[in-house]
Amino acid sequence: MEQVIVQLLHDDEQFNKLVIGLFKDADFDGNKTIDCGEFNTVIEELCDQLNLEKPTNEELKDIFKTIDLNNDGIIEFDEFKVFVRNYFKGILNC
Numbered sequence: 001m002e003q004v005i006v007q008l009l010h011d012d013e014q015f016n017k018l019v020i021g022l023f024k025d026a027d028f029d030g031n032k033t034i035d036c037g038e039f040n041t042v043i044e045e046l047c048d049q050l051n052l053e054k055p056t057n058e059e060l061k062d063i064f065k066t067i068d069l070n071n072d073g074i075i076e077f078d079e080f081k082v083f084v085r086n087y088f089k090g091i092l093n094c
């Protein structure tokens, strides 16, 4: 599991593919941004894929706030990408 993440973090192409895929999956209405509801769903999916414990609703709200760097209440692709990278790094530090 950890090896997969380490590999992803060192392989930009693979990492980008994953993030683009996740972002597309998350953006249900196709407006190129992820809102709070879409975000909750993508995190659950990500946790399923990686066999991780799902965060609570409160935790999700906090995570959303930290991802939304420009504080406009939606997640843009660049914000999402930064988040996924940090998220993986966080897993590795555990």
Ligand SMILES: [Ca+2]
Pocket (backbone or CB within 6 Å): 026, 027, 028, 029, 030, 031, 032, 033, 034, 035, 038
């Ligand atoms: Ca959307």
Ligand SMILES: [Ca+2]
Pocket (backbone or CB within 6 Å): 068, 069, 070, 071, 072, 073, 074, 075, 076, 079
């Ligand atoms: Ca934003």
